[in-house]
Amino acid sequence: MSYNHEEIEKKWRAYWAEHNTFYCDTHDFSKPKYYVMDMFPYPSGEGLHVGHPEGYTATDIVARMKRMQGYNVLHPMGWDAFGLPAEQFAIKQNQHPESFTRKNIAHFKDQIQSLGFSYDWSKEIATIDPSYYKWTQWIFAKMYQHDLAYVADIPVNYCPELGTVLANEEVIDGKSERGGYPVIRIPMRQWVLRITRYADRLEKDLSSLNWPKSTIEMQKNWIGRSSGVEITFTIQEHPEQSFRVFTTRVDTLFGCQYCCLAPEHPLVKTLVTPEQKAEVEAYCDAAAHKSDLSRTSLEKDKTGVFLGVHAINPINGEAVPLFVADYVLGSYGTGAVMAVPAHDARDYAFAKKYHLPMVEVLKGGDISKAAFEGDGPHCHSSFADGLNIADAKRVITAKLEALGKGHEVVNYKLRDWIFSRQRYWGEPIPMVQTSDGKENAVDEKELPVVLPELDDYRPNKDGKPPLSKAPASWLHTTWHGESAVRETNTMPQWAGSSWYYIRYIDPQNENALADPKLLEHWLPVDLYIGGQEHAVLHLLYARFWHKFLYDIGVVKCKEPFARLYHQGMILGPNGEKMSKSRGNVINPDDIVHSKGADSLRLFEMFAGPLSDAKPWSTTGLDGSYRFIERVFRVVDDPTFSSRLTNENSGELDTSYASLVKKVTEDFEALSFNTAIAQMMVFVNDCYKAKSIYRPYWEGFVQMFSCLCPFVGEEMWQRLGHNESIAYAPWPTYDPAKLTKNEVTIGVMINGKARDAITLAKNATEEEALTIAKASEKTKHWLEGKTIRKVIYVPGKILNLLIG
């Protein structure tokens, strides 16, 4: 009998299911809690990808270790099940997207269970369950009541050919991803969430998180906090009129040569002179029809039109021309800027194009060649002359404040979140419009607003949502006795994933998102692993909802995910991203069948650091399989198992202590590849040893079972245990066994490694020197030389400087 992965995996999968091995009693507060979760998958028709098991294995290892360490571990899984592919499938096949989605979920679940993850399936949730989206809708309704949701006419990507609105991700270079038809921007009624109200907290609280630096930076950049000064300019020709600009470089105010309004700025229409009117209107019309993309793809070409009026610079009373220019964004700051050609690259380009003057107000560059954006002493700046940027900002701001013409402000790049989609397969937005045109949130007791069945899931040609064709019995309802019409927009896919970590804690609760006591105990999530592609959107949206729930007292902590980690991609064997078109896709089912789930898990963890992209390697997978066989042989093959003894000869003491220490630390640090390397070292040592102390081998099997749970359980049973290995107490080690009395250290001569000596760990410098001098190699190097200096670091190095 040898290692038969199929038989072993089948046996233990059934055992875990039958014994409910991984059930987590969330009400049991007697043990410390550990909440570890994965980003839940979208159950596509394609089935599981080999990338999925990577992150899932990582969380599973940690979950298993924590269980053995005595934690009450919550390790759930669920389904992010609304989404476009199911809707498109439904349109094509003219059947409800739910049946397709449920089938995919069943397939995903079977695949995931074949991989031996220790999920507590009693916590399983799907975002498409009405019992789940009831609470997604509840959160939206609460947000509306707290003035965080509003309706606005927002330009959307509309594709006339397809007759539908598209998400930004579905628009590539101004054309629809499917079909390649032109996409235009037209305003449409949309629900919007006021995430901007949370911009400061979303930024500030990033510092409290144990998250990858890159992700924190991405979120910071996305939020885009920027502090500067708002300055009021009055119009020379209409002294009663004024506008405000935002600048981060108030120190250059004396260099302002013109000002620009965005085409959307309300003053454009009212200020423009009759002579300029035609040209300005044509310019603004053109800008309005440009998509964001084509407006920004113009990049270097800065254009604008003079409005015929002038603005007065409050710092020196100078009148400067006022333009409309589409390089100024209507949606950021005040929608107006002061232009300092000498010290801003964009203003420089614009001034060059229209032959506008420029004045250098800060020395250090050459403005005949380019704008100078560095620091230096100011000039042509009156009382700010000679000051650097920071000091000039201070004195000029103070002056503006004294004049009542300026004050410090903070701006954010972050925009409000367009939350509605003109699609069928999403959560209905729980709003109704009464005949007075007012928007009203559906009462909690009326939730959920269940998606109605439709005859036809296609979007309307006019871009109206599919739900507008819902039966009248659904569309027409009442609100507090008044007749009302239901909202037909649905929520984006991000909605359900913005709070699912809360629902896992208490998934059956019918009266609340979850029991408050449980929430207080279990949140935040201790470890959250998923792809970096969610670094901004999902992770920012979830933080936003969490902070809102904090504000209304639902959760007690400020952040949902204390520790976050991103797994790297599994690349094809050729080192390229896996894709059907490249023909380098590896199917996990094939691997589970040929080499077993344990081999797949072990390989993916051993291939390299968790966060790195790693190429698939068939020979590497074979290596993992061989290692499992090598391990299994110790209990399975009598020539090895006969070496297991109950008496400790001591020969594996150091190796075992190193193993336990290293594996415990590395698992905690998610450094699985090095933990596995140490396990291999230990197994190699066991192979060489005359006898293997049984408790050491059992400790090894426990740690190994976190990686390879099927074969781990099998070995545990063969070692004589009747209970699952999952709750066996985590191995400990005697630190004294780690400190060998003798160590080998390097001997350096003038900083170059020349020799190695073995000596007592705590040997003195004199002793080390004596031993080194007795060594042939060192003796050779010292011949005829004088030792000028000795650097001795006990246990590390002996460096002799000679001359």
Place this chain on the structure above:
RNA sequence: GCCGGUUUGGCGGAAUGGUAGACGCAAGGGACUUAAAAUCCCUCGGGCGAAUAACCCGUGCCGGUUCGAGUCCGGCAACCGGCACCA
């Protein structure tokens, strides 16, 4: 352009500032076998060499700090990811 990350043998990768290359893959050799597979053991950065003798070179490139740098500091390059007229 800006912000992050990466760069170490034939390959994946190890190295609290202390003998670079752990562990694995591939390759080569040996044992076992009638033979093969499997398994077990050994070798395996480059150069010079008969050598598992000695020496020299070596962690993308150029400099610096240090007794000592893959690791710290300054500059540069290439690649990957994100953002991109945000005033």
